[in-house]
Amino acid sequence: MADTMQFDLVSPERSLASLQAAQVLIPGAEGDMTVLPNHAPVLTTLRPGVVKVSAPEGELDYVVTGGFAEISSEGVSVLAEQAHLGSEVKKEDLEGVLTFAREQAEKAGDADKSSAEKLVADMVQLLEDME
Amino acid sequence: MPNLKDLKNRIDSVKNTRKITKAMQMVAAAKLRRAQEAAEQGRPYTARMNAVLGGLASSVGGSESAPKLLAGSGADNVHLLVVMTGERGLCGGFNSSIVRMARAKAEELTADGKTVKMITVGKKGRDQLKREYGDRMINHVDLTEVKRVGYANAHDIARDVLARFSEDEFDVATIFYNVFENVASQIPTMQQIIPATFEASEGADNSTLYDYEPGEDAILKDLLPRGVATQIFSALLENGASEQGARMSAMDNATRNAGDMIDALTIEYNRSRQAIITNELIEIISGAEAL
Numbered sequence: 382m383a384d385t386m387q388f389d390l391v392s393p394e395r396s397l398a399s400l401q402a403a404q405v406l407i408p409g410a411e412g413d414m415t416v417l418p419n420h421a422p423v424l425t426t427l428r429p430g431v432v433k434v435s436a437p438e439g440e441l442d443y444v445v446t447g448g449f450a451e452i453s454s455e456g457v458s459v460l461a462e463q464a465h466l467g468s469e470v471k472k473e474d475l476e477g478v479l480t481f482a483r484e485q486a487e488k489a490g491d492a493d494k495s496s497a498e499k500l501v502a503d504m505v506q507l508l509e510d511m512e
Numbered sequence: 513m514p515n516l517k518d519l520k521n522r523i524d525s526v527k528n529t530r531k532i533t534k535a536m537q538m539v540a541a542a543k544l545r546r547a548q549e550a551a552e553q554g555r556p557y558t559a560r561m562n563a564v565l566g567g568l569a570s571s572v573g574g575s576e577s578a579p580k581l582l583a584g585s586g587a588d589n590v591h592l593l594v595v596m597t598g599e600r601g602l603c604g605g606f607n608s609s610i611v612r613m614a615r616a617k618a619e620e621l622t623a624d625g626k627t628v629k630m631i632t633v634g635k636k637g638r639d640q641l642k643r644e645y646g647d648r649m650i651n652h653v654d655l656t657e658v659k660r661v662g663y664a665n666a667h668d669i670a671r672d673v674l675a676r677f678s679e680d681e682f683d684v685a686t687i688f689y690n691v692f693e694n695v696a697s698q699i700p701t702m703q704q705i706i707p708a709t710f711e712a713s714e715g716a717d718n719s720t721l722y723d724y725e726p727g728e729d730a731i732l733k734d735l736l737p738r739g740v741a742t743q744i745f746s747a748l749l750e751n752g753a754s755e756q757g758a759r760m761s762a763m764d765n766a767t768r769n770a771g772d773m774i775d776a777l778t779i780e781y782n783r784s785r786q787a788i789i790t791n792e793l794i795e796i797i798s799g800a801e802a803l
Contacts (some may be wrong), residue, residue, distance in 0.1 A: 389556075391557045391560065392557065392663070393554055393555040393558070393663040393666075393741075393742060393745050394550070394553065394554060394662060394663050395554075396553060396556055396557075401661065409724055409725060409727070410726060410734075411725055413683070421551065421723060422722045422723065423722060423723045423724075423725060424722040424723070424724050424725070424731060425725040425726075426725075426726070426731055426734045428736070445639045448737060448738070449564070449731065449734075450559070451564060453722075458560060460557055460560055460561060460564075461736060462663070462667075463663075466643075468568070477664075484515045488706075
């Protein structure tokens with residue numbers, strides 16, 4: 382069994398990471414999941430949170446604000462709408478997303494209310510964790 | 513015979529023009545490189561997004577529960593044209609070619625009895641379309657202040673378009689932009705974004721069976737708006753590169769023209785200078801002979 386797999390993190394504007402990783406923690410929409418090599422193929426949406434990558438060279442954290450992750454036989458690719466390296470992220474970058482999420486939650490109809498509110502809660506949680 | 517001073521002045525003014533066009537060409541070349549890099553870096557995301565959405569759309573698309581964004585509103589009466597042009601001129605046929613295409617489409621739709629609405633991105637397109645379609649324009653996005661087009665800009669446009677769609681303001685949305693082929697050629701393109709269409713990319717591995725978390729429907733519902741934003745973003749990037757490419761080649765032509773003009777004027781200047789000298793000599797010699 383392979384000890385590492387390919388990990389890619391891309392945002393619309395650039396590719397942030399492409400490396401071999403031993404394990405990746407993904408903030409999935411329905412809960413965190415840790416991906417090891419040879420994981421079964423899964424497609425999941427992300428909630429705002431932190432992607433933790435354990436590579437042979439060390440641990441890397443990335444803050445993402447949503448998007449999706451594709452886990453296939455080749456490895457993991459995370460497509461994030463906004464992504465920042467954990468050590469570089471600034472609160473201002475994320476506050477715009479939170480404001481937008483709040484607006485959405487206010488406007489949302491009954492059917493979408495819970496998911497919109499969950500997004501707000503996730504963002505608040507993420508911002509609190511950063512402090 | 514034009515007098516020498518006038519010629520001299522004209523040569524100087526054309527030389528100044530050449531300096532300006534040359535500078536603009538070099539600026540465009542530098543910006544083009546940056547725009548191309550941006551387009552290049554955006555490509556993996558777009559490709560992956562389209563591949564995943566393509567796969568999802570084909571498996572969910574046919575069913576009754578398909579989201580409205582994918583299936584459409586069931587009507588085909590109101591068309592929204594999103595016309596993306598540049599903020600500045602002096603770039604050859606770049607703006608006009610998009611506008612021409614959008615206008616042709618708008619005329620075709622109007623002839624078919626459909627209603628046309630427009631959103632313009634970029635000042636030049638609005639200026640050219642304002643006279644005919646001014647009353648159909650429902651929004652204008654101004655990117656004059658934006659130095660570098662980011663995903664946030666595309667996201668804002670997408671948000672506006674999607675909000676209008678969910679309020680049933682239109683049935684079909686199409687974007688118009690230039691695809692960057694190379695410096696010499698940019699291809700005006702129209703692409704339907706709502707109802708969403710996704711080209712299955714080549715070599716896409718459709719055989720893999722994914723587990724979906726949450727369900728396929730929920731993922732699709734979450735991803736479709738992002739997919740629309742991504743398509744708009746990649747169109748903006750292509751457009752940015754195209755604009756700089758078009759400007760670069762237009763300014764290159766202008767520089768060369770100015771050079772030709774300077775050569776022609778210089779020959780004319782020298783000829784008339786020599787003619788004057790010859791005349792003066794004739795006057796002196798005939799004066800001496802008369803003595």
